Amino acid sequence: MIKKLYLIGIGPGDSKYLTLEAYQVIKRLDLFFIPDKKGKKEGLTEARLALLKKVKGEEAFKVIPLPFPERPKSVNYVEKVKGWRSEKAKILKDALSNYEEREAGFLIWGDPAIYDGHIEIVREVAEEVSLDWEVIPGLSAFQVLAAKERISLTQLATPLAFHTPRTLRRLKEIREPTVVFLDNYETFQLFKEQDLTIHWGAYVGTEEEVLLRGDLGEIVEEIKSLRRKLKEKKGYLMEIYFLKPKEA
Numbered sequence: 001m002i003k004k005l006y007l008i009g010i011g012p013g014d015s016k017y018l019t020l021e022a023y024q025v026i027k028r029l030d031l032f033f034i035p036d037k038k039g040k041k042e043g044l045t046e047a048r049l050a051l052l053k054k055v056k057g058e059e060a061f062k063v064i065p066l067p068f069p070e071r072p073k074s075v076n077y078v079e080k081v082k083g084w085r086s087e088k089a090k091i092l093k094d095a096l097s098n099y100e101e102r103e104a105g106f107l108i109w110g111d112p113a114i115y116d117g118h119i120e121i122v123r124e125v126a127e128e129v130s131l132d133w134e135v136i137p138g139l140s141a142f143q144v145l146a147a148k149e150r151i152s153l154t155q156l157a158t159p160l161a162f163h164t165p166r167t168l169r170r171l172k173e174i175r176e177p178t179v180v181f182l183d184n185y186e187t188f189q190l191f192k193e194q195d196l197t198i199h200w201g202a203y204v205g206t207e208e209e210v211l212l213r214g215d216l217g218e219i220v221e222e223i224k225s226l227r228r229k230l231k232e233k234k235g236y237l238m239e240i241y242f243l244k245p246k247e248a
């Protein structure tokens with residue numbers, strides 16, 4: 001069994017967003033586990049490999065792609081995701097047990113604590129076998145979006161909300177500044193009658209970055225047509241946005 005596993009937040013896709021700590025840990029290790037993204041999302045595997053090559057340079061290292069199943073789409077979402085995570089924990093545990101007394105890294109997009117299940121997955125593994133593990137924080141996509149847009153996400157005496165479409169679509173209106181991850185459904189359009197500013201970004205922080213901002217009602221169709229074009233061109237869309245009530 002692996003002696004110690006580092007869950008390393010790698011930022012939103014470009015090595016320039018690696019923290020110094022993440023850089024140093026990657027530099028020191030020579031064994032890495034990554035989720036094996038197939039088909040349209042293969043680009044995400046390639047981005048992780050490119051980042052490793054950039055940090056390791058000429059040094060030899062080994063990458064073990066893990067054949068994790070796709071996230072289930074289901075009405076019993078919470079239960080299904082728990083089962084999905086347990087499946088992944090088993091795959092990870094089997095992979096880790098192939099390597100004795102070595103340290104290894106597991107590369108995680110953005111920050112491991114934001115909309116990512118690997119902390120829970122590794123905790124599940126560590127409850128079953130003897131495994132030391134550590135989380136190395138990374139820059140999350142929402143932080144890079146805010147920096148690119150030169151905006152402060154928090155406002156005086158106002159909470160900051162985080163949503164995915166599953167919870168966003170339950171809201172009647174956006175009352176506070178809101179960051180939205182993982183929206184494949186154009187959920188922002190439910191709020192187009194409200195007086196909101198949207199800051200929208202695709203592939204934020206990478207060479208393919210596209211940013212748009214403005215009054216939601218005015219640019220909603222522009223965002224919809226842009227996201228369809230980008231999706232068609234690249235096969236998948238990494239997008240994130242920030243909705244802000246005008247009076248907030």
Ligand SMILES: C[S@@+](CC[C@H](N)C(=O)[O-])C[C@H]1O[C@@H](n2cnc3c(N)ncnc32)[C@H](O)[C@@H]1O
Binds near residue numbers: 115183
């Ligand atoms: C599974 S979540 C992982 C989030 C990640 N842990 C983080 O801290 O950014 C994936 C979602 O993060 C957002 N995301 C991650 N990287 C992005 C990027 N470079 N540009 C835009 N959105 C990004 C998208 O909403 C994407 O659907």
